[in-house]
Amino acid sequence: MDNVLRYAKLMFLCLGILTLTSCEPDDEATFDDLVRYGWAGDLGFSDKYGEPLQSGLVLDRDGFGVDDQCYFDDLNHVAFSLQVRWMLVDGVLSLDYGNGYPLLEIYDVYIYGDELTGILYVDGVRDGPVTLYRY
Structure with missing residues (x-):
């Protein structure tokens, strides 16, 4: 009986470990989704007059990418293009x-x-929820 109890405890421990590790984010799958598509949304950028800009991120596999920023009322015209280094x-x-x-x-x-969601932090300070849309 003592061995059965010990075996049952060991099984529950193993089951708990498997459950916890399966809840970890799958960075490899997320990485593949990130680099396959462009992602657009509001990351808090604005022009020198304070007009908000929408970011259009295209991230390459090598850890570099570009953020083509457009005015929300003219999404077909790139106002600024910024280089970005990224990691996940x-x-x-x-x-x-x-x-x-x-x-x-x-x-x-x-x-x-078609949505990427998360919590945006700017220089370590929580800014709030963010949603980017695949294009």
Whole structure:
């Protein structure tokens, strides 16, 4: 009886470990979805007059990409094009635009269908939920 109880405890421990590891974000699958498509949405950029800009991210497999920014009322005209370095680690998408721009991080990146959702942090400060749309 003592061996059965010990075996049952071991089985529950193994089951718990498998359950916890299956809840981790799958960075490999997310990575593949990120680089396959362009992603557009509001990442908080604006022009020198304060007019908001929509970001159009295209991320390459090598960790570099481009953010073509457009005015919301004229999405066919690129106002600015910024180079970006990016990485995805443990479900956090980091976007580094270089000197003069804050580090953007999207925590809890989740891609479902044509939407990428997460929580946007700007230089480590929580900005709020963000949604990017596949194009």
